[in-house]
Amino acid sequence: xxxxxxxxxxxxxxxxxxxxxxxxxxxxxxxxxxxxxxxxxxxxxxxxxxxxxxxxxxxxxxxxxxxxxxxxxxxxxxxxxxxxxxxxxxxxxxxxxxxxxxxxxxxxxxxxxxx
Amino acid sequence: xxxxxxxxxxxxxxxxxxxxxxxxxxxxxxxxxxxxxxxxxxxxxxxxxxxxxxxxxxxxxxxxxxxxxxxxxxxxxxxxxxxxxxxxxxxxxxxxxxxxxxxxxxxxxxxxxxx
Numbered sequence: 001x002x003x004x005x006x007x008x009x010x011x012x013x014x015x016x017x018x019x020x021x022x023x024x025x026x027x028x029x030x031x032x033x034x035x036x037x038x039x040x041x042x043x044x045x046x047x048x049x050x051x052x053x054x055x056x057x058x059x060x061x062x063x064x065x066x067x068x069x070x071x072x073x074x075x076x077x078x079x080x081x082x083x084x085x086x087x088x089x090x091x092x093x094x095x096x097x098x099x100x101x102x103x104x105x106x107x108x109x110x111x112x113x114x115x
Numbered sequence: 116x117x118x119x120x121x122x123x124x125x126x127x128x129x130x131x132x133x134x135x136x137x138x139x140x141x142x143x144x145x146x147x148x149x150x151x152x153x154x155x156x157x158x159x160x161x162x163x164x165x166x167x168x169x170x171x172x173x174x175x176x177x178x179x180x181x182x183x184x185x186x187x188x189x190x191x192x193x194x195x196x197x198x199x200x201x202x203x204x205x206x207x208x209x210x211x212x213x214x215x216x217x218x219x220x221x222x223x224x225x226x227x228x229x230x
Contacts (some may be wrong), residue, residue, distance in 0.1 A: 106158040
């Protein structure tokens, strides 16, 4: 199946700083990628839909100025958590749809810890 | 709005016994249905999908699922469980018409396979 890669897998940052998480589709071009957040022992919460070459579409309740999404190429989307706070600590997962089919593939996730 | 219900938070089964993880859905129009598995601290791995065609779909690692339109269900099954199948399983749905590419996830079912 298609491969989606995330980096870093784990990151620790200080409160008030910004951190960037990358999501890459390794063997296909993805015009659309999705960013999710997952709290321990809970389901995935869709944060935003990342569209190549245009602005991301954010879900209700997600602060677009805090969670900056950039989809500058067909294989790369980035999520930047700005002015991070401890409550932003979470597991962030990206996904991308295989353009040749209907399956959405997920990255391995990125653990963010804000101290 | 589309939704997914996984009525069981946890399913316990002995190794070698058949397993079933339940999923029901609600969606306008025809559904695309998916099962994903998540191991601790990892992203989601695609198991199988139903788009159209045969109601019984076979996927990775010996898993299969049966689409039942009248009961709006898509239960995940495996004839003989392995200890290594222990993980968190998510059912997801996407509308065939409308709703973009968004996947809606269930709350997840923790499968525990014991010797």
